[in-house]
Amino acid sequence: METQKQSPIGEGQSxxxxxxxxxxxxxxxxxxxxxxxxxxxxxxxxxxxGHTGTLDPFATGVLVLLLGRATRLAQFLSGAxxxxxxxxxxxxxxxxxxxxxxxxxxxTTEAPRNTEFHREEIEAAMASLRGEIEQIPPMYSxxxxxxxxxxxxxxxxxxxxxxxxxxxxxxxxSLPERDGFLPQNQDDxxxxxxRIVCSAGTYVRTLAEDLGERLGVGAHLADLRRTRAGEFCxxxxxxxxxxxxxxxxxxxxxxxxxxxxxxxxLPAIELNADEATRALHGVDVPTDPATPSDxxxxxxxxxxxxxxxxxxxxxxxxxxxxxxxxxxxVS
Numbered sequence: 001m002e003t004q005k006q007s008p009i010g011e012g013q014s015x016x017x018x019x020x021x022x023x024x025x026x027x028x029x030x031x032x033x034x035x036x037x038x039x040x041x042x043x044x045x046x047x048x049x050g051h052t053g054t055l056d057p058f059a060t061g062v063l064v065l066l067l068g069r070a071t072r073l074a075q076f077l078s079g080a081x082x083x084x085x086x087x088x089x090x091x092x093x094x095x096x097x098x099x100x101x102x103x104x105x106x107x108t109t110e111a112p113r114n115t116e117f118h119r120e121e122i123e124a125a126m127a128s129l130r131g132e133i134e135q136i137p138p139m140y141s142x143x144x145x146x147x148x149x150x151x152x153x154x155x156x157x158x159x160x161x162x163x164x165x166x167x168x169x170x171x172x173x174s175l176p177e178r179d180g181f182l183p184q185n186q187d188d189x190x191x192x193x194x195r196i197v198c199s200a201g202t203y204v205r206t207l208a209e210d211l212g213e214r215l216g217v218g219a220h221l222a223d224l225r226r227t228r229a230g231e232f233c234x235x236x237x238x239x240x241x242x243x244x245x246x247x248x249x250x251x252x253x254x255x256x257x258x259x260x261x262x263x264x265x266l267p268a269i270e271l272n273a274d275e276a277t278r279a280l281h282g283v284d285v286p287t288d289p290a291t292p293s294d295x296x297x298x299x300x301x302x303x304x305x306x307x308x309x310x311x312x313x314x315x316x317x318x319x320x321x322x323x324x325x326x327x328x329x330v331s
Contacts, residue, residue: 018068018069019044019046019067019068019252019256020067020068020069020070020256020258020259021066021067021068021070021256021257021258021259021262022064022065022066022067022070022232022256022257022259022261022262023040023064023065023067023238023243023255023256023257024062024063024064024065024232024233024234024236024237024238024255024257025040025062025063025064025065025237025238025239025240025243026060026061026062026063026234026237026238026239027055027059027060027061027062027063027226028060028239028240029057029058029059029060030057030058031057032057033051033054033055033063036051036063036065036240037049037050037051037065039240040065040067040240040243043240043243043244043247044067044243044247044252046067046068048067048068048069048071049065049066049067049071050065050066050071050074051063051064051065051066052064052065052066052074052077052078052080052229053078053080053082053200053229054142055226056098056205056224057100058098058099058100058224059224059225059226060224060225060226061084061224061225061226061227061234061237062226062227062228062229062232062233062234062237063226063229064077064229064230064232066262067256069259069329069330070259070262070329072327072329073259073262073263073313073327073329075327076263076266076300076313077229077230077262077263078200079200080200080229080230080231080265081170081197081198081199081200081228081229081230082197082198082199082200082202082226082228082229082230083171083195083196083197083198083226083227083228083229084195084196084197084198084204084224084225084226084227085175085193085194085195085196085224085225085227086193086194086195086196086204086208086221086223086224086225087191087192087193087194087221087222087223087224088191088192088194088208088211088212088219088220088221088222089185089189089190089191089192089208089219089220089221089222090117090182090189090190090191090192090212090215090217090218090219091185091187091188091189091190091217091218091219092104092189092218092219092220093209093212093218093219093220094220095140096138096140096205096220097138097140097203097205097206097208097209097220097221098205098208098220098221098222098224099220099221099222099223101140101220104218117182117190117215119181119182121215122174122182122192122215123174125211125214125215126172126173126174126194126211127172128214129169129172129207129210129211129214130169130170130171130172131168131169132166132167132168132169133166133167133168133169134164134165134166134167135164135165135167135202135203135206135207135210136162136163136164136165136206137162137165137203137206138203138205138206140205143162145160145162165201167198167199167201167202167203168198168199168202169196169197169198169199169202169207170197170198170199171195171196171197171198172194172195172196172207173194173195174192174193174194175193175194175195176193177191177193191222192211204221204224205220205221208220208221230265231264231265238255243255258310259310259329260302260304260308260309260310263300263302263310263313266300266301266302266313267292267295267299267301267302268301268302268303268304269287269288269301269302269303269304269323270304270305270306270308271285271303271304271305271306271311272306273306275303276303276305276306276311279303279311279312279314279323279325279328280311280312280325280328280330282325282328283325284317284320284322284323284324284325285303285314285322285323285325286321286322286323287316287321287322287323291316291321295316295318296316296318297316297317297318297319298315298316299315299316299318300313300314300315300316300326301313301314301315301316301323303323303325309330310329310330311325311328311329311330312325312326312327312328312329312330313325313326313327313329314326
């Protein structure tokens with residue numbers, strides 16, 4: 001029987017086929033990550049959409065969205081390493097730690113310094129912030145304490161105690177600029193362009209403020225662009241406008257990353273027909289005697305059928321040598 005070609009899906013049409021997988025969106029400035037999700041829901045006509053890591057409204061760059069059944073995979077992606085390019089403005093601090101906040105007129109270090117900086121002292125200050133460090137989450141953040149978002153309390157003028165969190169700053173380097181190492185702005189501030197590779201949960205605004213404290217000057221984040229989240233790079237990202245055009249031309253699958261590829265950082269096993277049936281029903285599957293020795297207890301493992309389709313993500317039971325299908329993707 002001849003299969004009728006499906007029509008493109010646009011903002012005025014119903015979804016004609018299931019959309020399951022990941023999309024890398026180049027988030028624009030001025031809207032929240034939740035706004036991006038809402039826009040994509042409207043474009044692709046898929047209700048089940050989530051993201052794997054929030055970007056502040058003023059920030060741009062990689063926002064990984066999971067669509068359809070792939071939303072079940074968020075737990076395996078949200079802890080991925082992040083990479084950013086940022087501009088740290090040395091000269092004054094702000095209430096929010098970024099360019100959206102009001103200028104802070106007081107400064108907490110012992111003695112405000114003049115505006116002359118030397119490359120050596122900046123490099124030394126940056127080096128002191130690499131590796132495992134502790135950060136206190138900023139009041140202007142989406143982190144919840146006792147069920148309340150910190151930024152909601154901050155907007156009411158409230159300050160509460162926040163426990164420090166441990167993060168890993170793998171890379172914190174200055175980037176070369178056409179106007180020299182540290183160009184000066186008309187208001188006598190200086191812009192330091194940097195590249196940062198860090199663990200999930202790092203507050204780059206706090207990193208900017210901490211750098212300023214080490215230099216004896218107020219500082220804030222003037223610009224932030226996420227260039228990578230785990231294996232997902234900005235070179236593969238598309239804008240919301242490009243996504244709309246792809247949907248209109250029925251070409252969304254050209255940019256949709258299949259669930260198995262989205263978890264390419266995890267080890268994988270191929271299931272036979274009997275094992276695939278067991279996995280789909282949530283039944284444990286014995287592992288091969290040749291299971292890699294570097295699998296750790298509770299290791300997430302892709303469980304694929306003979307066609308390479310991701311059936312489930314299993315959790316490795318090292319004692320019983322079994323994979324328990326923790327997330328079943330095909331149902």
